[in-house]
Amino acid sequence: MTLRDAARKMAVSPKTLQRLIHDYxxxxxxxxxxxxxxxxxxxxxxxxxxxxEFKKKGNFKSWKQLLTIFTSKNSIKLYSVKYLREVDPNLLRKIWN
Incomplete structure (x- = not known):
């Protein structure tokens, strides 16, 4: 099965499917x-x-809900570097050093 066929069948983007394959x-x-x-x-x-089948049996509405089982982290909000620079430039310096 090709990547494109699997993405269509699962109703996800190819990028999300690549994460399922390589990251998880x-x-x-x-x-x-x-x-x-x-x-x-x-x-x-x-x-x-x-x-x-696992998604259907678990009554998960989205793939993101299903993937929380496999990740130990809670969902955190990510900010861009531009936002961090505006809010706290010192924090950005600490991260980069």
């Missing part, structure tokens, strides 16, 4: 090269189906 390691894949010598990922359809 929830979907197994095999790297292959096509005729143009470009790297492609062939995903295991069983893993995709298992995740979809």
């Amino acid at each position: 390691k929830l979907i197994r894949y095999a790297e292959e090269f096509n005729a143009h010598n470009q790297k492609t990922f062939s995903l295991y359809p069983e893993d995709v189906e298992r995740l979809i």
